[in-house]
Amino acid sequence: MGALVEEFPVILGAFWLTVRLTLASAVAALVLGTVLAAMRVSPFAVLRGVATAYVNTLRNTPLTLVIVFCGLGLGLVLDVSFSESLSTNYLWLSIIGLSAYTAAFVCEAIRSGINTVPVGQAEAARALGLTFTQNLRFIVLPQAFRAIIAPLGSLLIALTKNTTVAAAIGVAEASLTMKSLFERHQDSVVAIFFGFALAFLVLTLPTGLFFGWLSRRLKVAR
Amino acid sequence: MTEAVGSTSLVRLENVNKHFGTLHVLKDIDLDIARGEVVVAIGPSGAGKSTLCRVINRLETIDSGTITFDGKSLAVEGRALAQLRSEVGMVFQSFNLFAHKTILENVTLGPIRVRKIARDQAEKRGMELLERVGIASQAEKYPAQLSGGQQQRVAIARALAMDPKMILFDEPTSALDPEMVQEVLDVMISLARDGMTMLVVTHEMGFARRAANRVVFMADGAVVEQNTPDEFFTNPGTDRARDFLSKILTH
Numbered sequence: 001m002g003a004l005v006e007e008f009p010v011i012l013g014a015f016w017l018t019v020r021l022t023l024a025s026a027v028a029a030l031v032l033g034t035v036l037a038a039m040r041v042s043p044f045a046v047l048r049g050v051a052t053a054y055v056n057t058l059r060n061t062p063l064t065l066v067i068v069f070c071g072l073g074l075g076l077v078l079d080v081s082f083s084e085s086l087s088t089n090y091l092w093l094s095i096i097g098l099s100a101y102t103a104a105f106v107c108e109a110i111r112s113g114i115n116t117v118p119v120g121q122a123e124a125a126r127a128l129g130l131t132f133t134q135n136l137r138f139i140v141l142p143q144a145f146r147a148i149i150a151p152l153g154s155l156l157i158a159l160t161k162n163t164t165v166a167a168a169i170g171v172a173e174a175s176l177t178m179k180s181l182f183e184r185h186q187d188s189v190v191a192i193f194f195g196f197a198l199a200f201l202v203l204t205l206p207t208g209l210f211f212g213w214l215s216r217r218l219k220v221a222r
Numbered sequence: 223m224t225e226a227v228g229s230t231s232l233v234r235l236e237n238v239n240k241h242f243g244t245l246h247v248l249k250d251i252d253l254d255i256a257r258g259e260v261v262v263a264i265g266p267s268g269a270g271k272s273t274l275c276r277v278i279n280r281l282e283t284i285d286s287g288t289i290t291f292d293g294k295s296l297a298v299e300g301r302a303l304a305q306l307r308s309e310v311g312m313v314f315q316s317f318n319l320f321a322h323k324t325i326l327e328n329v330t331l332g333p334i335r336v337r338k339i340a341r342d343q344a345e346k347r348g349m350e351l352l353e354r355v356g357i358a359s360q361a362e363k364y365p366a367q368l369s370g371g372q373q374q375r376v377a378i379a380r381a382l383a384m385d386p387k388m389i390l391f392d393e394p395t396s397a398l399d400p401e402m403v404q405e406v407l408d409v410m411i412s413l414a415r416d417g418m419t420m421l422v423v424t425h426e427m428g429f430a431r432r433a434a435n436r437v438v439f440m441a442d443g444a445v446v447e448q449n450t451p452d453e454f455f456t457n458p459g460t461d462r463a464r465d466f467l468s469k470i471l472t473h
């Protein structure tokens with residue numbers, strides 16, 4: 001316990017990074033996932049093909065591979081740079097990896113949400129003269145999202161835990177910090193582990209409860 | 223009522239054919255609907271009545287033939303197609319009100335997004351239309367909170383909000399409990415009186431007799447005969463129609 005109290009500011013800093021990593025990746029994944037889902041239901045075969053290939057590739061690649069590719073492939077080999085500071089640069093690269101990976105799952109969740117919207121809804125919108133994009137934006141997607149709030153919450157929880165993979169390219173989020181604390185306080189390894197596990201629980205449990213509540217509240221009555 | 227009907231045609235179908243796979247659903251359909259005319263389409267299940275409605279606002283494409291609406295060919299794409307659709311209202315058997323939008327939003331969505339009318343103006347007109355179909359007091363509710371008859375009247379108001387040149391009705395009362403049928407038919411009859419051009423798929427003979435200028439009898443994808451409602455119901459010209467009428471009359 002002593003070690004946890006002593007290192008509290010360090011742990012707090014690490015989890016703050018975890019939260020930022022999660023939120024930034026979540027927003028990017030939601031945007032990219034929505035675009036991919038729109039492509040997958042579009043009338044253009046090329047767009048459908050590109051999106052399908054993307055989803056199948058990213059969904060079936062281990063996240064560690066994606067993150068390492070972003071860090072080493074994009075960062076070192078292709079020299080993609082967002083900042084003078086090396087640690088900030090790796091932070092952005094890991095956000096790219098996390099959101100690119102999560103977007104594939106978001107896309108599939110949205111697609112299953114679109115399938116819950118009765119065809120008559122889109123048909124009525126077409127009959128009014130709405131274009132394909134207007135139809136998605138005003139009729140189909142709003143109903144699809146309301147149907148998949150709970151699964152999106154699960155994806156957010158998975159993403160929160162997945163941010164630990166960013167440790168692979170040296171981002172000092174929670175898990176990497178835990179590792180260095182293990183080295184510094186070898187007598188308190190168990191306490192440190194439970195401290196970190198509890199902190200993740202504090203992040204993820206309310207997320208699950210909140211999305212469950214939101215999902216019931218926004219449910220579309222038919 | 224016939225004197226109110228204009229002589230120029232609003233929709234003209236010429237030699238229209240449509241297949242679903244190997245099934246020939248519309249066979250050489252020739253049909254003219256004049257401005258202000260009310261046409262009732264009737265016929266056995268699978269005759270192609272719904273498909274006829276759906277090809278007129280291009281929810282289904284056709285394989286051959288031509289459809290002209292208000293002098294323009296229907297063979298258009300993209301924005302021009304959306305524009306064309308906005309001029310043809312459609313009322314579905316299952317209402318298809320937007321489930322996540324309030325009654326008033328259902329009625330104003332098209333005017334605001336398609337016609338680009340200012341929100342307050344669209345809402346004012348929307349309330350007038352809801353008043354007209356007798357649902358104004360429910361404007362803030364969601365579709366699932368309304369009865370079937372009320373939902374269908376909202377669907378009619380939603381179509382009217384676009385100021386369409388014509389409205390297609392595909393069995394608008396078939397999904398309703400019997401006690402709600404008349405309230406919807408009353409709205410439709412008043413539209414017909416006001417000179418709206420209508421194509422109505424229905425087996426409601428009372429409506430056909432009171433509001434229609436013409437009955438088109440379809441079977442197996444073809445128009446078998448057409449006549450005034452009185453002539454058609456009392457003195458059908460084909461065995462097919464006689465047979466069909468004897469079945470629905472005994473119900």
Ligand SMILES: Nc1ncnc2c1ncn2[C@@H]1O[C@H](COP(=O)(O)OP(=O)(O)OP(=O)(O)O)[C@@H](O)[C@H]1O
Nearest residue numbers: 242243245247265266267268269270271272273274
């Ligand atoms: N999307 C579709 N795909 C394949 N076949 C279809 C499709 N829509 C309709 N059909 C078939 O086309 C034929 C005509 O259908 P349509 O719905 O136009 O008939 P209808 O006269 O409206 O019948 P009902 O009185 O049952 O509504 C039917 O045999 C139907 O099964």
Ligand SMILES: [Mg+2]
Nearest residue numbers: 271272273393
């Ligand atoms: Mg039908």
